[in-house]
Amino acid sequence: MPYDPTAIETRWQDKWISERTFRAEIDPEKPKYYVLDMFPYPSGEGLHVGHPKGYISTDAIARYKRLRGFSVLHPMGWDAFGLPAEQYAVKTGTHPRITTERNINNYRRQLKQLGLSYDWHREVDTTEPDYVKWTQWIFSKLFERGLAYEAEVPVNWCPALGTVLANEEVIDGKSERGSHPVVRMPMKQWMLRITEYAERLIDDLDDLDWPEHIKRMQLEWIGRSEGARVAFPIEGSDGEIEVFTTRPDTLFGATYIVLAPEHPLVAEMTTEPQRAAVDAYVEGAARKSERVRTADTGEKTGVFTGGFAINPVNDERVPVWIADYVLSTYGTGAIMAVPAHDQRDWDFATRFEIPIVQVVDNGGDVSEGATTQPGVAMNSAFLDGLPTAEAKTRINAWLEEQGKGEATVSYKLRDWLFSRQRYWGEPFPVLHLEDGTTKLVPHDELPVLLPELDDWTPSGDFETPLSRVPEWIQTTDPATGAPARRDRNTMPQWAGSCWYFLRFCDPLNHDAAFSPEAEQYWMPVDLYVGGAEHAVLHLLYARFWHKVLYDAGFVHCKEPFQKLLNPGMILGYSYRYYDDNLEDDPAVSPNLYPSSAVRIEGERATAAANGDEVKARWVHHTEIRLDEDGTALHPDRDDIMLEEVTEKMSKSRGNVISPDEMIEEFGADAMRVYTLFMGPLDKGAPWSTEGIPGCFRFLQRSHRLFYEQNGETESLRTLPAGAGTDDQQRLTAATIAGVTEDMEAIQPNTAISKLMVFVRDIAKDSPLPQDAAEAFLIMLGCYAPHLAEELWSQLGHTGSVGLAAWPTYDEALLVSETITLAVQVNGKRRAEIEVPADADNDAVQAIALADEGVQRHVEGKAPRKVIVVPGRLVNIVV
RNA sequence: GCCCGGGUGGCGAAAUGGUAAACGCGGGCGACUUAAAAUCGCCUGGCUUCGGCCGUGCAGGUUCGAGUCCUGCCCCGGGCACCA
Known part of the structure; x- marks a missing residue:
């Protein structure tokens, strides 16, 4: 039997864990390297073959850095609070803790069998009391610094989920999870003042080694824009309307004002004859969520309030309108409309026949549409003749002199809505006193743990699961003995993931979230690898918390994640057809249609022959049959050809391949090598089961370099001492040089191809020499650690190949x-x-x-x- | 609509402005074998009058030289989407 991974892999995995081979240690003599995977939410589905791409890549790098003499921190843990466990509890009555523990065990098992060199003694679980304690401690720091506050805010209420969602969790008016409708409601909520950090969250991106598109997404999310606030006096009143504009140079062209329907001055501006129309419009707008309103880019709507304001530059009367294309939450909730130079204002003015006054000459024709390009000011008194940029400076100075406005900056970023009406999350460490004030639970009373519950069903009437436990809600202030109420909300899932990278530095610390020594040594994370779906939310929130801890003196670096990489998604092949059983009725025997007989129009699919509506179905990838041309067929029907679609792996598409089955058939090493060899880390590709045998053969050939076959048995070859022939020395040197270069560039795919060349050629003419063999095994250990470890020990070494020294070579051999x-x-x-x-x-x-x-x-x-x-x-x- | 990525053999992919397709899959041929599997070796972009010619989404440009740089376009993937 030549190469049998099942015989060796679990043995080495157990040994690495029992001997804690890959422990991370603070060693002042060594440079450190902190390489981190985004820790997973342990879902009930387990891992599919695509998830480990990042984990396998970081493992190869962690192993490489260890061999290069770094003290490496490479930990893993679980982001274990979250909605699915709670929804499962609602459905089955199983406590989320039970589900979570079960899922974690399965994830841990799956990761361990990949031979990942984590320091498992540092495993963290965000739901553990000892972790929750320090999450609550950080919340206390935010509260103490005035960065956490309660506010009555219009929130995204999702009736189906029975909770409020963050703006980020709402997509096109529907919940990100489950696509349920979301409506706007005012409710008292915890908010975090992330907007106070907007400027720094932008500025500090400069020093980070992140993919440019991720930086850009953060920039756009924060949405900084420079402009001016301008005060328009209200006609017949002492009040004024303050607007925000990025084009103060066009102030002479402002022919009307628009207030958001929620603007506090709406009532005051509205004249009696207009009141009924205005009220109706305001009410209509309130019913739509902000997302629905902003997503609707169709025709502009609005109503005249009947009131007027005075343009401060030329004292002209401008009518005041309300329209829902103006958002109450951005800028000042009011705009000056310059129809000549803003397309939205132009559309609105054209529809409602409001005058359009051109004030910038940029070669465009304002009767055709707004001209938004910079140019030279005209019809603008003292600005005339100035290029746009100069006109802006000039008018800003004028506004400030006159006390009529000032240059300012606006952000799209809003404060972070931080409470959820759920059970399975961290309780807020606060007490609401009878006088209406709120104070922190004293530090020595932390953590505030969840009460036990046996019914998790959302009540749907804005009650939270926690409010069903009055004996938990009702408590006393330990400082005064006065009655107090606990908060009924819990923190969102983001809380735990905002600081876990700090806990990994010192995970067993009972007296602090982490010690200053550990933080000093390990932070920042040198390489952070995880899905691009976290480009904004998790990465922005974690940066914010980290900066707060920096300001409070608990961490020494401004940014937590120095280098970021996003692994590409591994896709699966799924097989599609259609049928007309729209209601999924099991009693019906539906008509089946191949994709070629179906017409797709938007969301609707119809049978081309009769126009009946049909629904997509998928055949599980193991159940398809292939005809002689390789076309996939329906399991029972020769006439139904299946359409092959490459898409994200998911249970419903029947295209999930589990790492368990790959490991059982080919071993963890082959699965690791194939995953890395498929292509660059950041590029996605479909998982092809046909590709693994090639990688398995590479490992088999590697094995055969060390073992020879004598009839039925095999024996270890005797390797000649030394470096071998000139050719062998040159090949060995070139391989080391190439693999080193590729690993520095984080390109394990080409590193592996160089090892394949080595294995193919090294023993062509002369037997494998000892030096080349050892250099090879040390390098191989980054990708196929079990085999490398096994052969290394067969060569007589007692230590782990993962702790050896990276091979060196003589440059002269390359010439x-x-x-x-x-x-x-x-x-x-x-x-x-x-x-x-x-x-x-x-x-x-x-x-x-x-x-x-x-x-x-x-x-x-x-x-x-x-x-x-x-x-x-x-x-x-x- | 706007902003990012990306488009190279039958497939996954390589390639500091310098020999396009390394490495692997698949396919073909051969060796070994009674045979098959496994293994090993060789071949494998297209066309060809065997001199060559054409080939990195399309059309141009810069250059001695372009997959790589520039301009315009097409297609695919992702993000944002009335933010004044």
Whole structure:
């Protein structure tokens, strides 16, 4: 039996864990490297074959860095609060703690069998009392610094989930999870003042080694824009309307004002004749959620209030309207409308026949539409003739002099709605006193733990699960003995993931969230790897908390994650057809349709033949049949060809491949090598079951370098001592050089291809020498650690190959005596020449020109120019 | 609509402005075998009058030389979407 992963893998996994081979230790003598995976939410589904791509990549890097002499922190844990466990509890009555524990055990089992070199002694679970305590402690710090406050805010209430959702969790007016409708309601909620950090969250992005598109997404989410606030006096009153504009230079072109329907001045501005129309409009707008309103980019609607304001630059009367294209939550909730130079204002003005006054000449025609390009000011008194940028500066100075406005900055980012009406989350460590004030639970009373509950069903009437436990809600203030009420809300799932990377530095600490020594040594995270779906939310929230802890003196670096990488998604092949059993009635035997007989229009699919509505169905990937051309067929019907679709793995599409089955068949090492070899870390690709055997064969060949077959048995080869022949030394050196370079660039895919070349060629002419064998195993250990460890121990080593020293090589071996150059004539490759490595350009040129093939193409013409690229090629231009 | 990515053999993919397709899958041929599997070796972009010619989504440009840089367009994936 040549290479049998099942015989060796669990043995090494157990040994690594029992001996704590990969413990992370603070070692002042060594440089540190903190490589972190985004910790998973342990869902009931378990891992599919795509999840470990990031984990396997970080593991290869962690192992590489250890071999390079770094003290490596490579931990794993569980982001275990969250909605699914609670929803499961509602359905089955199983306590979320039970479900969570079960799922964690399954995840841990799956990760362990991949041979990942985590320091499992540092495992954290965000639902553990000892973790919750410090999450609540950080909340206390936010509260003490005035960054956590309660406010009556219009929230996104989702009746189906029975909870409020953050703006970020609402997509197109529906909940991100489950796509249930969401409505706007005012409720008292905990808010975190993330807006106070907006500027720093932007500025500090500069120093981070993150993918540019992720930085950009954060920038756009924060949405900084520079402009001015301008006060428009209200006609017939002492009041004024303050507007925010990014184009103060167009102030002379402001021909009307628009208030958001929720603006506090709406009632005051409205005249009697207009009141009924205004009230109706305001009421209509209130019924729509903000997302619905902003998503609707159709025709502009609005109502005139009957009131007027005065344009401060020219004292002209401008009518005041309300319209829902103005958002109450951005800027001042009011705008000055400049229809000539803003398309939305132009659409509105055109519809309601409001004058359009051009105040910027930029070559455009304002009768056709708004002209938004910069240009030169016109019809603008003292601004006339100034280019847009100068006009802005000038008018801002004027506004400030006159006390009529000022330059200012606005952000799209809002404060973070931080409470949820759920059970399975961290309780707020606060007490509401009878006088209406709120104070923190004293530190020595933390953690505030969840009360036991046996019914998790949301009541649907804005009551939270916790309010059903009066004996928990009702308590006393330990300082005064006065009655107090606990908060009925819990924190969102983000709370635990906002600081887990700090807990990993010192996870067993009972007296602090982490010690200053551990934080000093390990932070920041040098490499953070996880899904691009966290580009804004998790990464923005975690940066915010980290900055608060920085300001409070608990951490020494401004940013938590130095380098960020997003693994590409591994896709699965799914197989689709359609049927007309729209109600999923099991009693019906539906008509089946292949995709080719179905017409798709938007969300609707109809049978091409009769126009009946049909519904997509998927055949599980193991149940398809292939005809002789390789076309997938329905399991029972030869006439139904299945459409092959490459998409995200999910249970409902029947295209999930579990790592368990891959490991059982090919072993963890082959699964790891294939995952890495498929392509670059950040690129996604479909998982092809046909690809793994190739990687398995590579491991088998590696194994055969060390073992020889004698009839039925096999025995370890005796490896000659030393470095071997010149060719072997050169190949070994080139492999080390190449693999090192690839690992520094985080390209394990090409590193593995170099090891494949090594295995193919190293023992071609002479037996594998000892030195080459050891260098190879140390490198191989990054990708196929079990096999490397096994062979390493067979060579007589007692320590782990994962703790050896990265191999070195002699640079001189990479320089050969002669080199092969390509010769081009007019840029086309015509010949190949062999020249001494140290030949100078003239000598190379002479050899090239003398070449027969070159002569034929030069056709006796005199070269006009000869370019010699040392070590590469010669190009002769005639 | 706007902003990011990406488009290279039958497939996954390589390639500091310098010989396009390394490595792997699949396919073909051969060796070993009674045979098959496994293994090993060789071949594998298209066309060709066997001189070559054409080939990195399309059309141009810069350059001695472009997959790589620039301009315009097409397609696919992702993000944002009335933010004044």
